[in-house]
Amino acid sequence: MSAPATTGYQTLTEETVVKIIEPLRFFTGEGELRVKEIGDGNLNLVFHLTEPASGKSLIVKQALPYAKVVGESWPLSLDRARIESEALKKAAEFVPDLVPKVLYSNAELAVTVMEDLSDHxxxxxxxxxxxxxxxxxxxxxxxxxxxxxxxxxxxxxxxxxxxxxxxxxxxxxxxxxxxxxxxxxxxxxxxxxxxxxxxxxxxxxxxxxxxxxxxxxxxxxxxxxxxxxxxxxxxxxxxxxxxxxxxxxxxxxxxxxxxxxxxxxxxxxxxxxxxxxxxxxxxxxxxxxxxxxxxxxxxxxxxxxxxxxxxxxxxxxxxxxxxxxxxxxxxxxxxxxxxxxxxxxxxxxxxxxxxxxxxxxxxxxxxxxxxxxxxxxxxxxxxxxxxxxxxxxxxxxxxxxxxx
Missing domain, CATH: 3.90.1200.10 (Aminoglycoside phosphotransferase (APH), C-terminal lobe)
Structure with a gap:
């Protein structure tokens, strides 16, 4: 799957994350997407996207260039998003049922798109x-x-x-x-x-x-x-x-x-x-x-x-x-x-x-x-x-x- 065009790192919002996801054609295009930021962790942004018409959903996780729990005074490398995506893919080679499926990753945006585990x-x-x-x-x-x-x-x-x-x-x-x-x-x-x-x-x-x-x-x-x-x-x-x-x-x-x-x-x-x-x-x-x-x-x-x-x-x-x-x-x-x-x-x-x-x-x-x-x-x-x-x-x- 080809990546959407990007112009460097940008912190995503509930509005801009849709622009990243729509070109990837995970959804059917039937009706609007519902987006909610759900991240409550210390380091990252997490968005939950659903398409009510089709019942499809997914998770978008973006690394921030700093520790969310502290703020910009604690800078962190965005490469951790690549590491997370690659670690999940490596685990999936041996235990695919025990990790979420990675659907797409973008190192420039520090984004990983993965299956929705809301039923867990x-x-x-x-x-x-x-x-x-x-x-x-x-x-x-x-x-x-x-x-x-x-x-x-x-x-x-x-x-x-x-x-x-x-x-x-x-x-x-x-x-x-x-x-x-x-x-x-x-x-x-x-x-x-x-x-x-x-x-x-x-x-x-x-x-x-x-x-x-x-x-x-x-x-x-x-x-x-x-x-x-x-x-x-x-x-x-x-x-x-x-x-x-x-x-x-x-x-x-x-x-x-x-x-x-x-x-x-x-x-x-x-x-x-x-x-x-x-x-x-x-x-x-x-x-x-x-x-x-x-x-x-x-x-x-x-x-x-x-x-x-x-x-x-x-x-x-x-x-x-x-x-x-x-x-x-x-x-x-x-x-x-x-x-x-x-x-x-x-x-x-x-x-x-x-x-x-x-x-x-x-x-x-x-x-x-x-x-x-x-x-x-x-x-x-x-x-x-x-x-x-x-x-x-x-x-x-x-x-x-x-x-x-």
Whole structure:
């Protein structure tokens, strides 16, 4: 499909986005298009376009040249739109049913047009409401196994792998992670955001030199280990769900990094959800049942990932050392240990860092919210420092239960 003529970057509006879409002939032309800006994220504009006469609809996402949550004082590269589009296309080579379909992209305008997922729910919203999704663990585990293996040195020719590493160099968004996940929450930094009641807890964390040394190791892994193409921001706000469908969205943070990074973010957000249901679900039996379901998602996600990754390793591994006994187990163990540490960092940064989670922030009882956030800080710190002492998913779940 040929691209419409453009004259350089311009920030789209509900009026001008139509001029970009109409020449692409996604719609029938029967009647007017309805356009609504629906973006509520931190970085981008998002438009929902519908044609009532035909019932067709789609999503248009445009990257802004700055962080929307802060403003023009925080400039960002528009190349993240290309990275997001390419990451979705790469994932679709292996798991087309687990990502939204990219219909069109325009690097000059930093625009990606994709299928409309309005019939899905953002996972975080569903978890806060106490909903269960029976296919979630299988789908996330499959997504991780397929995308991580097929973008690794275990499968790709070294030249192809290095070309992908180069294509997904993502300095601006990696810098956000380097700062907001691995650095600022562990120091008294101006980007941190938390109630005054948490300051003593935050100051205790900032003074924990053992914790800082462990976080330094995790940050170094993020900075230097270009193992696989990771989503880079796989939290419960980046997943759309129904009872039967799961879609991983928003991979604009995609880059080549440690294989356990996405696992850690996903697990951390499930742990924060379990913690928040100490408030959201009032009846003790129902609360315990829901928390157990959340823990089962962590367990089953890891098992689905490990089983599929192992099969891919055995059947499609091309790297010489994939044939050496023990190397698979070594890699999976390193991925698991890293995931626990990354989960701890994510829990802490979502508690006192710049970007929080609604799971905790929506708690109306301020006293309860503060207490649960204190628990989150203790849990995150413990996971980081004890990650080498939690060798499997059952020990990890036991640690979560003890911390929430």
């Amino acid at each position: 729910t953002i996972l975080r919203k569903g978890l806060i409401a106490g909903n269960q999704y029976p296919k979630l663990a299988e789908h996330v585990g499959t997504f991780l196994a397929q995308t991580l293996f097929h973008t690794s040195d275990f499968y790709l020719h070294p030249f192809a792998k290095k070309a992908l590493v180069q294509s997904f160099i993502n300095p601006d968004l990696c810098k956000i992670t380097e700062d907001l996940v691995f650095t600022d929450p562990f120091f008294d930094h101006e980007t941190n955001d938390f109630p005054d009641e948490l300051r003593p807890d935050a100051e205790a964390l900032w003074g924990d030199q053992e914790l800082k040394r462990e976080v330094a190791q995790l940050k170094l892994a993020f900075l230097t280990r270009a193992e696989v193409l990771v989503h880079g921001d796989l939290h419960s706000g980046s997943i759309f769900v129904t009872g039967e469908s799961t879609k991983m969205i928003d991979p604009e943070f995609a880059y080549y990094g440690p294989a356990g990074f996405d696992h850690g973010h996903f697990f951390a957000n499930l742990a924060l959800s379990a913690l928040s249901h100490n408030y959201h679900t009032k009846e003790p039996g129902a609360r315990s049942d829901y928390q157990e379901w959340l823990f089962s998602v962590i367990r089953d996600t890891w098992h689905h990932f490990a089983e599929q990754f192992s099969e891919l390793w055995k059947n499609k591994g091309t790297e010489t050392y994939t044939k050496v006994p023990g190397t698979l187990n070594d890699f999976l163990q390193q991925t698991w240990t890293d995931a626990i540490g990354f989960a701890g960092c994510e829990i802490i940064r979502r508690t006192i860092g710049l970007a929080h989670v609604a799971d905790l922030d929506s708690i109306e009882d301020q006293g309860v919210q503060i207490e649960l956030k204190r628990r989150a800080l203790r849990l995150g710190s413990s996971l980081i420092k004890r990650r080498n002492q939690l060798p499997d998913v059952e020990s990890f779940i036991a640690a979560l239960k003890g911390g929430i």
